Amino acid sequence: MACSSCASGKPDPNNSPSWRRALWIALAVNATMFVAEMAAGVAGGSKALQADALDFLGDAANYAISLGVAGMALAWRARAALLKGGTLALLGMYVFATTAWAVWHGGTPEAEVMGVVGVAALVANAAVALMLYRFRTGDANMRSVWICSRNDAIGNVAVVLAAAGVFGTGSAWPDLIVAGTMAALGISGGVQIIRQARAELSDGRRPHVLQSGAAS
Template identity: 40%
Template sequence: MTEQRFTVSGMDCGSCLAKLEAAAQSVAGVTAARASLVTGELVVTGRFDTAALVQAITATGHGIAPPTVSPERGYRRMLALVVVLNLGYGAVETLAGFLAGSQALLADALDFWGDGLISGLALLALGWSAAARARVALAQGVFLAVMGLGVLAMTLREFAAARPPDEAIMGWAGAGALAVNLICAALLMRHRSGDASARAVWLFSRNDALSNLAVVLAAGLVALTGSALPDLLTALAIAGLFLWSGRIILRDALAELR
């Protein structure tokens, strides 16, 4: 019985982890598989054909490589820029959310904060030990959970008031968020090669783009109906998704520290 660790690109949510683990366990000879958002690694136990495992993982749209591969200097710069873009627009969208009175914008800002933190962790992970990454991730998981709970609390409070947000600010901020995510995807794409890696980049940005589109759609529905309900329901959905991701990060961080 052997244990092998692989670096997997494109992991940014709990559903990605479940899909990767299921794909690995479908390979003959694999007895256990565990993916981690903290380390970006897939740990596989058993006696199996490595080529078959790589094929199963790439079929899910993720890139996979041994964790010993050294990243290019250009990749470090690109990842740092992605962190700045995500955290920067997270601040912009948070401000827009308060100005517009939009809970969906505040929840989508949580998306950017979360992506910035996860990308920042990936940047730190290029030189830090697994234990150090796990400690940082533990704090990040708590931060994401607190932000998610805050958005949920504000959203539930707004159900009583039901004041429609400013749909113009909401729509423009949502469109800007989509543009930033597309820029990040383009930056990542320049430092990837091969079809599997390209699919992994788009998989990484898929949930973000869907959240952005949901905000733009909600803004349109607010304008059409004059109701705050589309904004509030979108906020609940996005905040719930990232509360779940925060829980996954905390679980993985605690497991890595044991």
């Protein structure tokens, strides 16, 4: 007997045209900014810019995954969110490791390059975050997209502040501190996504267990 109150009879926001359109725009912006910011980070010697560029790369991949599972069952979206959460946490750990290495082996980055590119990235990410704000309370898949965009916007503000710090002190420490902070933010965001996705997978299994128990 069909359940008249099941969510399957309601419009699925994960397959809505507005959600897909937002993801495609976010994907294009993040892929473009990854290339631009990584090139600038390497040329300017900034670990903070490189860390932010890796965030752009991770987000672009996450948006592509979200597009791939849009409209699928909650279990598949939760599994995709698990993958995205793990990826975000791994990127954070990688950034933390390279930042620690730079403490002893890195030079002073170019503050002017950091400032200009940081402001451009902030504008791009703020626009994406505002566009995705209304999807922030959805399932783990939707929430992961919002968390990625929010983290990037916060990271961009930090990069601009680091540029001012490098310019004012002539030291690499502001750049390294911001890169380490961004790494911690990425790890924390990844853990949040993984926890919610695991909870959704667990909740999704319970009805089947109850049904099988009732049948016996």
